Amino acid sequence: MNLINDFDHKEQHYDIIVIGGGLAGLRALELFELENQKLEQQKQQFPQELKQQQQQQKRILLLESRDRVGGRTSSIRYQNYDWDVGGQWVGPTQHRVRALLKQCGANTFPQQQIGRKVLEYKGLFNRYTGMVPNVQLLGSLECQLCIWRLEFMCSSIDPNAPWTHKNAIYWDSMTVQQWMDKNMYTDFAKTLVRVSILAVFSSEPSELSFFYVLSYFSMAGGVMKTMDVKNGAQQDRILGGSLQLSVFLYEKNKRNILLSHPVIKISKLEAKGFSKVQCENGKIFTCKKVIITLPPPLINAIEFQPPLPERKSILIQSMTMGQVIKFIIFYKECFWRDEGFSGEIVSDRSSISLIYDGSFEDGSKPSLIGFFEGEAAREWSKKTEDERKKEVTDILYDAFHQDKRVYLPINYIEMNWMEEKYTKGGYAATCNCNIFSKYGHTLREPIDDIHFAGTETATQWPGYMEGALQSAERVVNEILNQNTSPVITNSNFQNTNILIVIISLIVLVISYYLIVHK
Numbered sequence: 001m002n003l004i005n006d007f008d009h010k011e012q013h014y015d016i017i018v019i020g021g022g023l024a025g026l027r028a029l030e031l032f033e034l035e036n037q038k039l040e041q042q043k044q045q046f047p048q049e050l051k052q053q054q055q056q057q058k059r060i061l062l063l064e065s066r067d068r069v070g071g072r073t074s075s076i077r078y079q080n081y082d083w084d085v086g087g088q089w090v091g092p093t094q095h096r097v098r099a100l101l102k103q104c105g106a107n108t109f110p111q112q113q114i115g116r117k118v119l120e121y122k123g124l125f126n127r128y129t130g131m132v133p134n135v136q137l138l139g140s141l142e143c144q145l146c147i148w149r150l151e152f153m154c155s156s157i158d159p160n161a162p163w164t165h166k167n168a169i170y171w172d173s174m175t176v177q178q179w180m181d182k183n184m185y186t187d188f189a190k191t192l193v194r195v196s197i198l199a200v201f202s203s204e205p206s207e208l209s210f211f212y213v214l215s216y217f218s219m220a221g222g223v224m225k226t227m228d229v230k231n232g233a234q235q236d237r238i239l240g241g242s243l244q245l246s247v248f249l250y251e252k253n254k255r256n257i258l259l260s261h262p263v264i265k266i267s268k269l270e271a272k273g274f275s276k277v278q279c280e281n282g283k284i285f286t287c288k289k290v291i292i293t294l295p296p297p298l299i300n301a302i303e304f305q306p307p308l309p310e311r312k313s314i315l316i317q318s319m320t321m322g323q324v325i326k327f328i329i330f331y332k333e334c335f336w337r338d339e340g341f342s343g344e345i346v347s348d349r350s351s352i353s354l355i356y357d358g359s360f361e362d363g364s365k366p367s368l369i370g371f372f373e374g375e376a377a378r379e380w381s382k383k384t385e386d387e388r389k390k391e392v393t394d395i396l397y398d399a400f401h402q403d404k405r406v407y408l409p410i411n412y413i414e415m416n417w418m419e420e421k422y423t424k425g426g427y428a429a430t431c432n433c434n435i436f437s438k439y440g441h442t443l444r445e446p447i448d449d450i451h452f453a454g455t456e457t458a459t460q461w462p463g464y465m466e467g468a469l470q471s472a473e474r475v476v477n478e479i480l481n482q483n484t485s486p487v488i489t490n491s492n493f494q495n496t497n498i499l500i501v502i503i504s505l506i507v508l509v510i511s512y513y514l515i516v517h518k
Contacts, residue, residue: 013286014059016479017277019263020293021064022071023465024453026249027100027472028291032060033253035480061285062253063277065262065422070246072427072455073465076413078330079365082241083358085326085415087427087465091233093221094466096473097245101238104248108236111229112357115342118399120349121191125398127341139188146184146193147223154217160459162215163440171211172437179210191348198353200226201463202322203430204374212431215440219462229344233464234356242465258283262422266290267305268448275449291475293454293468295429296443297321298422309447315439318432319456321425323377327370327414329392334359334366335405336396343368345399351376351391355399368396381416388414428463429456444474451475 016032018025036057068074075082090097090108101108119126119133126135133140157165165171174182176197184190197205197213217223226233238244250257265278274286292299296316307313336343336357343357351372358367370392372380380388389412396406417426431440444457453475458467 012284013274014061015287016058016060016289016291017275017285017287018060018062018291018293019277020071020454021062021066021069021246021250021257021259022293022454023073023246023249023468024293024455024472024475025062025064025071025291026069026246026253027469028293028453028476029060029062029253029256030249031472031476032058033256035476060256061287062257063261063263063279063285064257064259067260069250069257069259070243071468072417072423073242073246074415075241075243076415078411078413081365082243083328083367083413084238084241084243085328085413086242086417088237088242089234090236090238090465091225091461092231092235093225094233094461094464096469097465100245100248100469104245106244107239109239109361110236111234112337112359112361113229113342113344115337115340117342118345120345120347120395120399121188122348136186136188139186139192142184142186142189143192146189149183150214150217150223154214154223157215157218159215159219161441162211162218163437165211168211168437171214172209172434174210175433176205176208176210176213178206180205192346195346195348195353196227198373199371201428201430202324202371202373202377202426203320207320207374207430207432209431209433209436212436212440215436216462219459219467220464221461233461245465263302265303265305266450289449289451289479291451291453291479293452293471295319295321295423295454296456297424297429309442311439312442312445312447315435315442318435318439319429320432321418321423321429322427323374323381323418324426325372325377325381325388325414325416325418326426327372327388327392327412328358329368329370329389329396329409330411331366331368331405331409334363335403336368336400337363339400339403341400345370345395347395349395351380352395355395377416377418381418385412385414444471446478451478 018028039057070086072086073084074086076085089111090101116127116129119128121135126133128134162168180190180193184193194205197208201208201213217226220226220233224232229235260281261283262280263277264280267276267278269276269286274288275290277285277287277290296319299316334357343355345355347353352370353373353376355368355370358369359365372388380391392412393406393409397403400406417423444452446452453471455463455465455467455471458471460470461467
């Protein structure tokens with residue numbers, strides 16, 4: 001979808017310049033415009049009072065590097081439909097996204113879950129219904145106990161200031177893999193946890209700080225909130241695709257947006273009290289305040305004068321983007337549903353880690369959505385698209401009882417986010433060891449008149465569309481000197497996680513009983 005903007009911005013000076021046209025930047029722009037409208041209404045009602053208070057509407061400009069908006073939400077048009085090749089799912093506690101969906105008149109539909117799931121482990125395919133596969137009972141038990149333990153650990157972390165936790169430095173000294181090796185015993189449980197970590201972070205457990213992962217789970221409301229479909233982050237899909245949220249915000253405020261304007265330098269003009277923002281195409285703008293909504297690693301591409309403080313530089317240079325290739329394969333019919341499969345496949349092979357049914361709720365537009373993630377994404381990005389497509393059909397063939405119809409797709413599309421110049425990975429930036437506990441506080445910390453937003457800076461659902469919207473609210477309130485919007489408290493998380501643990505244990509005991517007495 002091309003939205004090239006040809007509006008001529010003759011004015012070169014602004015109160016605020018927003019860098020980045022993803023959901024965070026677009027929402028921040030909208031909130032400032034709403035504030036301007038509010039001031040205009042008050043001006044008409046109380047002109048003298050506002051004049052005495054010297055309240056003025058703010059001139060805002062948003063600069064986006066691409067020729068489109070949406071950032072890490074993107075789509076490919078096929079069958080008269082915009083298919084999500086970026087972020088796409090919405091959870092029940094992601095209230096900001098749902099409010100925006102309502103605002104733009106979009107609907108959601110549930111992720112298909114009816115039927116047998118498939119788990120590939122060491123080349124063997126296990127087909128099951130319910131929550132627990134009927135294999136490796138000891139490993140399944142350990143996996144559930146591990147999740148139970150992680151839920152308790154992350155519930156003790158303050159999502160607004162994780163680095164204040166008494167164990168922050170210790171947990172930050174080890175990777176997730178190191179914690180698993182020290183605290184887990186069965187290979188089956190380690191495999192399930194590894195695939196789950198890949199699904200959430202698109203990074204290997206050996207590349208992730210254990211403390212960063214716990215903090216991330218804390219901000220999302222718990223471990224299973226990020227991993228589950230029902231009642232979790234993958235519960236619903238957006239009819240028409242997630243990109244329409246950004247397009248909706250763009251259409252409302254497009255006269256304040258310039259596309260194809262990558263920012264390469266930000267200079268502080270001390271004598272004038274302004275910042276100078278220079279774009280790759282030679283355009284120069286000045287402003288009183290700058291909001292950067294880019295993923296932290298991409299901030300490295302901007303030259304700052306004077307340079308950013310050392311603590312901020314260390315953070316953004318240390319964070320890395322996840323690695324993911326997302327694909328959608330299309331068929332004439334949902335033959336897997338006819339054979340009793342849900343379409344969900346989890347695999348430990350060194351290629352595809354996860355597949356979901358991509359069809360509509362009624363079975364129309366038959367398709368399957370999946371991911372190459374972490375090390376597999378890096379390795380398979382070296383291969384051709386045809387080779388990746390063959391790997392997809394091969395795993396489907398084995399998963400669906402050697403059904404030859406898997407080799408008759410009508411289309412295959414994919415998005416390699418590592419090759420995206422203005423993203424360089426997906427879906428969010430992550431931390432390895434000894435960074436987040438020391439420098440995590442600088443994610444949101446303003447530097448003079450430069451402010452930071454974006455999903456990585458969120459205290460609720462970082463890495464998701466919800467986190468991007470929350471970060472926009474926070475940074476706008478920050479600039480307007482208002483109190484930030486209410487955040488989820490640690491006690492709320494703890495109560496939720498305790499309930500999750502109790503329910504999980506009950507389900508585990510019942511599942512074990514049913515399997516043993518089958």
